[in-house]
Amino acid sequence: MASKSQENEEQESSPQVVVVMVPLPAQGHLNQLLHLSRLISAHDITVYYVGTTTHTRQAKLRVHGWDPSSITNIHFQEFPTTPFDNPSPNPNTPIKFPSQIMPSLNATTNLRKPIYEFTNKLSRTSKRVVVIYDALMSYVVQDIDNSVPNAELYCFRSISAITVFHWEAAKLDLLPSGPEFFKEIVSSESYFSPEFGEFRNLQRGARNVSSGDIFNSNRGIEGLYLDLLAKGKAEKMWAIGPFNPIKVKKGASNHKSLDFLEKQEQEPNSVILVSFGTTSSLPDKQIEEIAHGLERSEQKFIWVIRDADKGDIFRGEVRKAELPKGFEERVKERGIVVRDWAPQLEILGHSSIGGFMSHCGWNSCMESISMGVPLATWPLHSDQPGNAALITKVLKIGVQVKNWTSNGNDDLVLSSNVELAVRKLMASPEGDEMRKRAAELGDAVKKSAAEGKEMDSFITHITR
Numbered sequence: 001m002a003s004k005s006q007e008n009e010e011q012e013s014s015p016q017v018v019v020v021m022v023p024l025p026a027q028g029h030l031n032q033l034l035h036l037s038r039l040i041s042a043h044d045i046t047v048y049y050v051g052t053t054t055h056t057r058q059a060k061l062r063v064h065g066w067d068p069s070s071i072t073n074i075h076f077q078e079f080p081t082t083p084f085d086n087p088s089p090n091p092n093t094p095i096k097f098p099s100q101i102m103p104s105l106n107a108t109t110n111l112r113k114p115i116y117e118f119t120n121k122l123s124r125t126s127k128r129v130v131v132i133y134d135a136l137m138s139y140v141v142q143d144i145d146n147s148v149p150n151a152e153l154y155c156f157r158s159i160s161a162i163t164v165f166h167w168e169a170a171k172l173d174l175l176p177s178g179p180e181f182f183k184e185i186v187s188s189e190s191y192f193s194p195e196f197g198e199f200r201n202l203q204r205g206a207r208n209v210s211s212g213d214i215f216n217s218n219r220g221i222e223g224l225y226l227d228l229l230a231k232g233k234a235e236k237m238w239a240i241g242p243f244n245p246i247k248v249k250k251g252a253s254n255h256k257s258l259d260f261l262e263k264q265e266q267e268p269n270s271v272i273l274v275s276f277g278t279t280s281s282l283p284d285k286q287i288e289e290i291a292h293g294l295e296r297s298e299q300k301f302i303w304v305i306r307d308a309d310k311g312d313i314f315r316g317e318v319r320k321a322e323l324p325k326g327f328e329e330r331v332k333e334r335g336i337v338v339r340d341w342a343p344q345l346e347i348l349g350h351s352s353i354g355g356f357m358s359h360c361g362w363n364s365c366m367e368s369i370s371m372g373v374p375l376a377t378w379p380l381h382s383d384q385p386g387n388a389a390l391i392t393k394v395l396k397i398g399v400q401v402k403n404w405t406s407n408g409n410d411d412l413v414l415s416s417n418v419e420l421a422v423r424k425l426m427a428s429p430e431g432d433e434m435r436k437r438a439a440e441l442g443d444a445v446k447k448s449a450a451e452g453k454e455m456d457s458f459i460t461h462i463t464r
Helices: 004-013 027-041 053-062 099-123 135-141 161-171 182-191 194-204 219-230 256-263 284-297 344-348 362-370 384-394 415-426 429-451 453-462
Strands: 018-022 046-052 074-079 129-134 151-157 210-215 236-239 271-275 300-304 335-338 353-358 375-377 398-400
Touching: 018 027, 018 099, 018 135, 027 046, 027 053, 027 074, 027 129, 027 151, 027 362, 046 053, 046 099, 053 074, 074 099, 099 129, 099 135, 099 194, 129 135, 135 151, 135 194, 161 219, 161 384, 210 219, 219 236, 219 429, 236 453, 256 300, 256 335, 256 344, 271 344, 271 415, 284 300, 284 415, 344 353, 344 362, 353 362, 353 415, 353 429, 362 384, 362 429, 375 384, 375 415, 384 398, 398 415, 398 429, 415 429
Parallel strands: 018 046, 018 129, 046 074, 129 151, 151 210, 210 236, 271 300, 271 353, 300 335, 353 375, 375 398
Antiparallel strands: none
């Protein structure tokens, strides 16, 4: 049995606080909390990023803007991956929600015991254990708040504040009268799959006492909605974003897309990036329409065309979408097609990029805003319509490719619409104004992030 002096020595030598990150195993969620790990570790705090071996490998492989292995106080606590079905995405389903990843999400319930035991073990050698968990991992961490005496839980909201506010306000029948686009945000919830609805209900039913909410956002972007969410809440709230690096070292990767951009360096803002994220696959007919629209727009482009992720990205075949015959040859002087993982943050930070056609996942929105790049919005499911409304209707730094409410989620977007949106964003006075506003907003966000008031407030709170 340890003497009292030994116990005192151990306590004095133990860290004041350690942080445990509990991400949802889907790319947009894994990425955000890994970026946040970097920010917190910079304050001389040890961070444990926990999850299955498969999804931790995915997070480390795909992160860009920095190297996780170069930071000594970020540790990866990996647990064995519980076997789960790994279906391929269906590009022809009318609902673009990524149902193919549901088996991997459901398998997260198996992490409840090991993450509790790991946190409990850390608590014996730390004065405080701060658990930052994805809102969709509430079930997994529910045993911690009432069983680990020196643990505090903080809920990470992986989506925009505007979307959280309108979804919550709609449920409480508090939705204010206002612009028509409010309906786009609320209606987007109907495009969740039934299986995800059950998964979300499981999280909502979990017992958790959260000490506060964390957003990957910034008051310069969503100040109004962050203030509305804070009203009447006892919990604290921090908008620490952007989590992603706001300065990306040029030449950090040797991807072919960056070689292409270097050749356009004499023409700043001349290239549009086209990418629809990791969760949805578009049908062949829609890919054909995009190709024709890009070709007819006569604008320079980088088109990242990948199949959506499965629950385990390292297993199974990957669909290679067909492009119109001769397309790549015809556009080779002004555009390239990328079929592998692309360094999106580095691409967006290049001076040759002048626009981004996007599904409006929150990662992509925050990266684009922080790099001062306007968007052509094409939401596909979940929170994306809310993000698109924020970009086009509130911040006014984007054009709309797809109207969520008027043409439904499964209607074909014609090449003429693609061409019109690209030309408007990249080659019109209106697009130039959006680029100017986006650059000004990006500068303001960079300045805010550099000042770090929200992060300092959070660090002061957890190390009090």
